[in-house]
Amino acid sequence: MTTVICPYCFARTSAAKLPYRCLMTPSGVRGGTPCGPERDDVWAGFVGPGMNPAALLRGPVFAPARGMGALASGLRAGSGSSVPCPDCGVTTTVRVCASCHSDLPSDYCDQDSRIIALVGAKASGKSTYVSVLVNELNQRVGQAYHASLAAMGQATQQRDKEMAEDLYERLRLPDATRPAALGFNDPLLYRLSVPRRGRLGSGTRHTTLVFFDAAGEDLAGAEAMDRYTRYLSAADGIVLLVDPLQLGSVRDRLPLQDGPPLPMVETSPQQIAADLAAQLRAHGKRGSRGRVSTPIAVAVTKTDMLKPLLDAHSPVLRNAPHPEGTYDEDDRLAVHEEIRSLMADWDSGALMRQLELDFDQLSMFGLSALGAPPPADAPADVPKSGPQPVRVEDPLLWLLALRGVLPVRTAGKGRAK
Ligand SMILES: Nc1nc2c(ncn2[C@@H]2O[C@H](COP(=O)(O)OP(=O)(O)OP(=O)(O)O)[C@@H](O)[C@H]2O)c(=O)[nH]1
Ligand SMILES: [Mg+2]
Ligand SMILES: [Zn+2]
Ligand SMILES: [Zn+2]
Structure with a gap:
């Protein structure tokens, strides 16, 4: 049933x-x-x-x-x-x-639903990410996988329309999300339709995606996070956004540039991950060796600002290939290793160690929703050329591939699933 x-x-x-x-x-x-x-x-x-x-x-x-x-x-x-x-x-x-x-x-x-919990400190880029992600899934990524995404229900359709107008037409960045204490924020509901392939024959597979864009301050401590317990423990996958500009060593290393002012330093990603793991463990999400079973995609955001710290050939600076509408596992590993070694440099690998102790299934990602920093003289604006996202789709596609929603390709094996 x-x-x-x-x-x-x-x-x-x-x-x-x-x-x-x-x-x-x-x-x-x-x-x-x-x-x-x-x-x-x-x-x-x-x-x-x-x-x-x-x-x-x-x-x-x-x-x-x-x-x-x-x-x-x-x-x-x-x-x-x-x-x-x-x-x-x-x-x-x-x-x-x-x-x-x-x-x-x-x-x-009518269809299978996948709840994707989106967490991250205040101003780490959650709202910008979701809106750009939805747009990319509808366009470039949708095309690669012959997939389509439709907003379900009036509330999501309305928010999508307003966010798209702000980001793509008026070139305005989203306002800070209001905390739950000020009223209820609706979840964002989408129907993702992907062609079925392989032994099961052709047809279309529909999956309901539920995102919840919480305010950063509601995830800033174990107590605040409590309100989201049901949501977090119902999640099939978690996307944790890490703002590199809130990491002390990255701030120190970035050359002085005339970009927009650096954000305030909010709750550390390590703290958020630890609180999250404690919540999930308390709700029975136990995997092997005391770790949490819910898969977590940890994505460093705003990679456009990190160019001075990256090799010009870094895989983080270009989009994933999605060969013939498959999720490229080797490409994911290349990005995972790159971010892992950068983090080892930034915080001596402290976040990575914590995540590995807490989560069974974990992958690191790097993305930029905007592709360039907001203009120095208008920090609340999208860059003049509009959002030119890089790798925004990767964390979600990995979580969906883990659940068998997308076909995966690994080296030498051609299409694995
Ligand atoms: N350089 C750069 N800055 C970004 C990018 N995405 C977001 N930002 C900056 O980060 C700020 C915060 O983004 P939001 O998407 O509102 O962050 P949030 O996590 O939703 O914040 P709360 O709702 O307050 O928790 C934006 O106003 C931008 O200044 C990006 O891709 N690149
Ligand atoms: Mg927000
Ligand atoms: Zn009646
Ligand atoms: Zn209900």
């Missing part, structure tokens, strides 16, 4: 048991009285105060009749199926989470 993980509260429910929400549409039948809006106390409790009271008045929620939900979900029609509201008799397709009553986007319940 399909289990659905709510992308808002991360509760697990069997698809057949997900309640429905009546859409309050008039039936068109003479004499039929449509349902009226009711205050949704469950949802109100979840979103917290601060929500406009009018927005809490919603169509009534009802449990699927016994057998009905099972029948509907069992047919892989899942959320696409419709059932009649017991009060007004008009059919609805909208399913809600049984725990928090958030509406699930249509077809959310």
